[in-house]
Structure formats: structure tokens, C-alpha cells
Amino acid sequence: MSTSASISACAQSVRETCPLVHCITNYVTVEGCANAVLAVGGSPIMSDEPADVEDITSICDALVLNIGTLNARSIEGMKVAGARAASLGHAIVLDPVGAGASALRTKTACELLDTLPVTLVRGNMSEVKAIAGAAAATQGVDVNPEDAVTDMDAARRAAAFARDFAAKAGCVVAITGPIDIVADANRAFAVSNGTPLQGRITGSGCMLSAISGAYVARFAEEALEAALAAVVHMGVAGQRAEARMTEADGTGTFRTYLMDALSLLSGADLVRFARIEEL
Amino acid sequence: MSTSASISACAQSVRETCPLVHCITNYVTVEGCANAVLAVGGSPIMSDEPADVEDITSICDALVLNIGTLNARSIEGMKVAGARAASLGHAIVLDPVGAGASALRTKTACELLDTLPVTLVRGNMSEVKAIAGAAAATQGVDVNPEDAVTDMDAARRAAAFARDFAAKAGCVVAITGPIDIVADANRAFAVSNGTPLQGRITGSGCMLSAISGAYVARFAEEALEAALAAVVHMGVAGQRAEARMTEADGTGTFRTYLMDALSLLSGADLVRFARIEEL
Amino acid sequence: MSTSASISACAQSVRETCPLVHCITNYVTVEGCANAVLAVGGSPIMSDEPADVEDITSICDALVLNIGTLNARSIEGMKVAGARAASLGHAIVLDPVGAGASALRTKTACELLDTLPVTLVRGNMSEVKAIAGAAAATQGVDVNPEDAVTDMDAARRAAAFARDFAAKAGCVVAITGPIDIVADANRAFAVSNGTPLQGRITGSGCMLSAISGAYVARFAEEALEAALAAVVHMGVAGQRAEARMTEADGTGTFRTYLMDALSLLSGADLVRFARIEEL
Numbered sequence A, B, C: 001m002s003t004s005a006s007i008s009a010c011a012q013s014v015r016e017t018c019p020l021v022h023c024i025t026n027y028v029t030v031e032g033c034a035n036a037v038l039a040v041g042g043s044p045i046m047s048d049e050p051a052d053v054e055d056i057t058s059i060c061d062a063l064v065l066n067i068g069t070l071n072a073r074s075i076e077g078m079k080v081a082g083a084r085a086a087s088l089g090h091a092i093v094l095d096p097v098g099a100g101a102s103a104l105r106t107k108t109a110c111e112l113l114d115t116l117p118v119t120l121v122r123g124n125m126s127e128v129k130a131i132a133g134a135a136a137a138t139q140g141v142d143v144n145p146e147d148a149v150t151d152m153d154a155a156r157r158a159a160a161f162a163r164d165f166a167a168k169a170g171c172v173v174a175i176t177g178p179i180d181i182v183a184d185a186n187r188a189f190a191v192s193n194g195t196p197l198q199g200r201i202t203g204s205g206c207m208l209s210a211i212s213g214a215y216v217a218r219f220a221e222e223a224l225e226a227a228l229a230a231v232v233h234m235g236v237a238g239q240r241a242e243a244r245m246t247e248a249d250g251t252g253t254f255r256t257y258l259m260d261a262l263s264l265l266s267g268a269d270l271v272r273f274a275r276i277e278e279l
Helices: A003-017 A030-040 A050-058 A072-088 A103-115 A125-132 A152-169 A196-200 A204-217 A220-244 A251-264 A267-273 B003-017 B030-040 B050-058 B072-088 B103-115 B125-132 B152-169 B196-200 B204-217 B220-244 B251-264 B267-273 C003-017 C030-040 C050-058 C072-088 C103-115 C125-132 C152-169 C196-200 C204-217 C220-244 C251-264 C267-273
Strands: A020-024 A043-046 A062-066 A091-095 A120-123 A172-175 A180-183 A188-191 A276-278 B020-024 B043-046 B062-066 B091-095 B120-123 B172-175 B180-183 B188-191 B276-278 C020-024 C043-046 C062-066 C091-095 C120-123 C172-175 C180-183 C188-191 C276-278
Touching (some): A003 A030, A003 A204, A003 A220, A003 A267, A020 A030, A020 A072, A030 A043, A030 A204, A030 A251, A050 A072, A050 B103, A062 A204, A072 A091, A091 A204, A103 A125, A120 A125, A188 A220, A196 A220, A204 A220, A204 A251, A220 A267, B003 B030, B003 B204, B003 B267, B020 B050, B020 B204, B030 B204, B030 B251, B030 C251, B050 B072, B050 C103, B062 B072, B072 B103, B091 B103, B091 B204, B120 B125, B120 B220, B125 B152, B125 B172, B152 B188, B172 B220, B180 B220, B188 B220, B220 B251, B220 B267, B251 C251, C003 C204, C020 C050, C030 C043, C030 C204, C030 C251, C072 C091, C091 C103, C091 C204, C152 C180, C152 C188, C172 C220, C188 C220, C196 C220, C204 C220, C204 C251, C220 C267
Parallel strands (some): A020 A043, A020 A062, A062 A091, B020 B043, B091 B120, C020 C043
Antiparallel strands (some): A188 A276, B172 B180, B180 B188, C172 C180, C188 C276
16 A cells, blocks of 8 residues: 555544544643544543553553653553553553653653553654663753754654664654654655644644554554554644634634644545655 | 523523532543633632642532542542532532443442432433443443434433432433433433534533533522533533534634633523423 | 833743743643743743652753642642752742632642742732731632722732732732732832733633743843733733634633734733833
8 A cells, every 4th residue: 555545544544433542641731632632533531540541441442651741640550551551452652751851751751662562652853862762962841953853864864763763662653843754663754744833832742642542543553654644644734724824823723723624634635735755 | 480591590690609619620621621610600629639629619619520530639539528518518510421431430430429419410321321330331431322312212211211310319410412311300301402513522521510510509409400501501502613613613613612602601592592302 | 121121121032042941730721831831932841740850840940830739749749849949049930829728728838938939929819818828818719809909009009018028928929910910029010911801711820820930030130020021921912812802702712812912922012012000
């Protein structure tokens, strides 16, 4: 199947099969994550209490672990839910929010990656470098400007790093930024969709990780294509949202329009507007 | 007082007396719940720490217990706050989010219902069936399609179930879905307001439970009418929001317009647009 | 430097230097706080786990402590983060949400104020009175109507109280309401920007505290001017948002437009629309 065909098929499948996505995620962007999953056609359920997560994961199709605002309880919840998801063969998405910014976040992300059969890691370059053990100076939850992938030369270097990381971690990786890199051990793609406005609101990355859970739920065997489709869905939504804005509109309206676009885009729209290059 | 007159009186009273509503609720939809309570004319305050909740409940007029993203701390907080609210004669609303989806949620909802003088239970049919002990297969936090009340035949069957549940539990029950059922032990109403878009965003149900807290705060003796008014307020708001949408608008704009409508509707508007049938 | 010049300089500096703001804040309005910090040009990071906060605070420029929905873990997190911020000389903003409404909140706010070198306290009059030890009857998280500063006579009385509080607490204080009072031990200003609609949505106050963190981050020595600039930024944003509204718009659209305005206002805009009077 061509990349275009698989993107369209993934998007359509999410809308038709409504995968249930269990999210253990930070309390900052959680409402946006839930609405984003609903917008693309999935159904979210949030639960982080260790005594609750096994039952919840068991009725779901995928698990998203996002370590923003992690705490002792939610870390335990992630481990318990992860073990259950692994035993059931569910797809697992890991978003290492702020890895590199604190020892606890780096350690937690690495432990989850080491102990669970993670399907997809979705983060910015500083975060992925931090869990790859590379020297990385993160800047809070934002990417370090030195790590940003802003041109095709940087994209090719990032692709080599991403393939290597994917090979070692045994998963797909989506490193998002001005140019997004989506890779497994063998193949890497650059996605040039999106707008800088996505970095002006909180949660663009978290929302992408959450919808990636819906995308990989039915396509764990083709997680590279599914992750690529999710990245394109978010990027095209960002562009469509920006295109609707007037001079009086700022980041509040952008966020509303982003959710609108997530909810309206079809598989055919994604194929039409995708800007993908294999590296 | 006729049903229309009581709906109008309830809505007007909330706007005039600004009841304080203590919410112990999930962190996914909590901001929407707070804004919804403000929109209809109440004042929300959130607190789940056991050492904090007694003082907070004491200055409030109603307590809303929503078990989404429950955890050991918040469960304890619900019990402590519930006991205080009971001793003060405050109205208590229980939203059994995800009951049936996990043993912890079902057990917690049942314990709260058994030990507290709950005024109103607000949930979807799968959740209410789960706490009624009926065989129910829930689908995460969404209703099981088999349980959905989509025509008047199903509504009459649901009404019989709701009256029976209300009699056994000693409270009012609002079971929301395509057609909403609001009942006490003796009477049941079907409300045909609302739009399927409410199911495309997170928190429609949680927001309804939260505003129900404001509605029943001053009307614990007439909780059936108050709950009916709250259900109509949310449903008419959904329809008004949908009516404003253009082709480029999706679920983000719908959510904004829903809050707009919640904040603008008067008692007279509710009476004018209510679609209520006694069953 | 004149007040106008310092307001403009503060606003411009935030946009140019993008201060990192560590927020330990309630889960009700946290997404709005994060987006507000981004809107004015800063970068937010949220973390409340005691084992995480020292690392996070260390890479940031300011710390915002907001006691809404406090719990045992977050209180400990505030103390640990506060001690680290103090040792690093970071600006600290304290928002005593609901102080006076519960013993735990009053005690926690007072302890934080007594033990940490707080730069700025931002609250409503009832909350500030509660931590000043004055007799105050709060009304949940809203100001007691008797405490509201609605005319210039009340503003002059409030200014005397604010200067006295600032002198005793050794910090700047911003008491917001219909008329905002910003004071240190020696000077006090009344700000007459803003709209009553800010009180119809949740989080206006929390968002102001969060952006104040971005404003005081680089101006701890001129915290009075920085706090004044933040208060004006929020107030002018509220007016601009209100001015865009049509008859069909309610509190949902207002919230979106408020964020738009926060993100679009320049230092020059603030100076042009500021309504400041020294008292």
C-alpha cells in the first residue's frame, strides 16, 4: 500500500471503528487530549489510580502514557496499566514530556521504555535525545532551539538519529517540530505540515500523542504508517486553523479552530494536503 | 405549579441567588464544569483534599460528586464531604462516570449512593444500570449502544427502569442520551432536546451534573423539577450552539457556543424550547 | 522611568526573553494558566510532585504558587519548590485562592508567605484580608461583596490596607476586583481596566497570577511596575475581548477572545489603554 493510501485508510478506520484510548496524562492539557481523540473519531478514557487502571486498560484498544505532571501515584498507575496493556497486546504510546528537564522525568520515561513493549514514542527532539542518552539540554517542556529541525539538512541528520533510536528502542518514533520526523528502524519520513502557532498554545504535542493512540490502536503492525497519519492529521489541522484566522484572532481562536479542523478532516483531506518526503 | 412554570422558576432562582456548588470531580472536564456552573448563574468551588473538603462544603449550598479519574485521595474526600453535606442537609448530586467500566468505579458509586442521602443521580443508561446491579456492558465512559434511548418505545421502558431505580435508591435520577429520562419514584419525563454533537465533545455529561448541583441547591424538595430544568437547560443550549455553526465549524466551536448558550439562556427561553413529555 | 515606560518595557521584555515559569497550580484552571503564560510571551511548565519540583524550578525564572485544589502532595511540592526558588533568588508569586474559605487554605497561604521570600501576592480582597489576619468572611473563591472595591473612595481605603499589608509581608500585592489595587509598602496604584465578564469565567484571577510570574521573572527588583503591567495586560485584554462580542456571544466566546487579546497586545497597546491612578 502506498503511503497516501495507508494514511487515508488509517484515518478512515479510526472514524469507523472508534478505538477506545486509555490515557494516563498530565492535568494541564488533558481536556484537549480527550477532545482531540473524540475529534479524530476515537473515544478517550482517563484513569491514573493504580487500583483502577487495569480494568480500564482491559476494555480499551490502546494506552497513552504522558509523563507531564507525573507523580508517585500516576507513575505507579502507568506501570500497572502498561503491564496489563502489554499482556493484552495493546498498542502503547509514550510521550516523554519534559524528559531531560528533571531526573524523575528522564528516569520514568526510560523505565517505561525499557520495561514495556512501546509501539510509538512521540516527543520533541530534546526529549527524545534525553531518553536516548544523548547529551541534551532541554528548555522546560519546549525544544532547545539547537535541537529544532528547521531545514532538510537538519531533517536528514534527525532521520539518521531517529532510525537509530527506533532500532535500539524497538519502536516507531515521531519527533515533532518545525519539520516532523517519523521513523522506524528502516525508514524515515519528514512531514512539513503544521504552523508555528501550534507552539504558541499548550498541548499540541500532548494532543498529537493522544490521537496517535487512536491511530495505532488498530494498526500496531503498521505503526509507522499510523503514526505518520496522526502527525499529518495534526499538521494539516494546524494549517487549516491558521488559514481561517483574521487579524483580531489570536491563540484562543487558533486553539478552537485547531479542534474544529481535527474533527472535520477526512482521510482524503489528509492525503490531499500531506507534505511528506521519505529521507 | 406546572412543569413549565417550575422550570422557569428554577432557572431564574439560580441566576438570582447564585448557589455555591462544591464539586469533587475529575481533572479532565473540571474547567468546563466550573465554567458551566458560572454560566447558569451559580458559583463553583473545587476541592478534593480530605483535610479541606469539610470547610469548603460547609460554606456551599450543594455538593457534586463525579467519580471520573477517581483516586484514593478523592474517594476519601468524597466520603468526608458527603458526610458533612448530609449533616447540613445539602443537596448531593452523584455522577457515576464509568461505573461498570471498572470494579473500583462501580464499587465507589454504589458506596456513595448507599451511605449518602443522594438527591440526584445523573449518568448515562449503562452507568445507571451498572449501579442498579443490572447486567450492563459499558463501553468506557460512553453508553453501550444497546442501552441508548433513541425512540419513545425505548423511552417508556427506560422510564419504568428509572422510576424503579429512583424508588429503590430514594432519589431522583436523570439518565441522559439521545432522549433523556428524568424520574423519581412516581413520575418520569422524557426530554427530547439536545444534539448528537454533545457526544462529540468531552464533558457534556459532567457539565450537566455540575449545573444540576446549582439547580437542586435551592430545590432539594422539588429535585425532580430542578433536575428536569437542568437537563432542559443543557439540551436547549446544545441545540442553540448547533444552530449557530457554519460548515467550517467543528467540535471546538461547538464547545464554545455551548458555553455561550448556557450563559445566555433565560428561564423563559427554556420554557419556550423545552421538549418534555410525561411518560 | 515613568509608569507608562516601565509597563511597555516589561511587556516587551517578556515577549523578547520568554521567561520560563514554573507553576504549581490548581487543576481547574491550569490549562488556561499555561495558555495565558504562552500568550503573553512566556513559557510555562507545571509540576507539583515533591520529587520533581526542585529540578524543574532550577531551570525556570519564576515560581507561581496557587493554592486552589491544594492537597497534601502539592503543599509539600510548593514548600520544596519554594525553598529552591528562594535559594536561587527567583521571583515567587503567591495566589491564595480561597484563603479564608477553609482553615487549610488560610494556613497554607500564611505558611508560604511567612517562610518564603514572596515577590508578589495576587488575590481578591477577601483572600488578602484573610491572610492579613483581618476579619474576613469569604464567599467560596469569590470576593465577599462587602470587600469589593467599586469606587475611588473604596480604592483609597484599599490602598492604605494594601500598603500596610505589603510593608508587613515584605512584598508587592495586587488585589484585583472591579478596581484593582497594586501596591508595595510605599506606593499604591488603582487600575480601572477590565470588565465584569472576567468574573463570569473561571480562572481570570489564576491566569493573572500566572502571567504575573512571567512579568516579575526579569523584574524582581521592580516588582511593583511588573505587577502593574501584568494587571493592565489582563484588564485591557478583558476590555478588548468584550468589545468584539456580539449578541449571540456569551462566556465561551469571551474566554476565547480574552486569550486572543492576551496574545496580541503589545507594550504600546497596554500604555495606550491603561487606566492607572496613583493613590
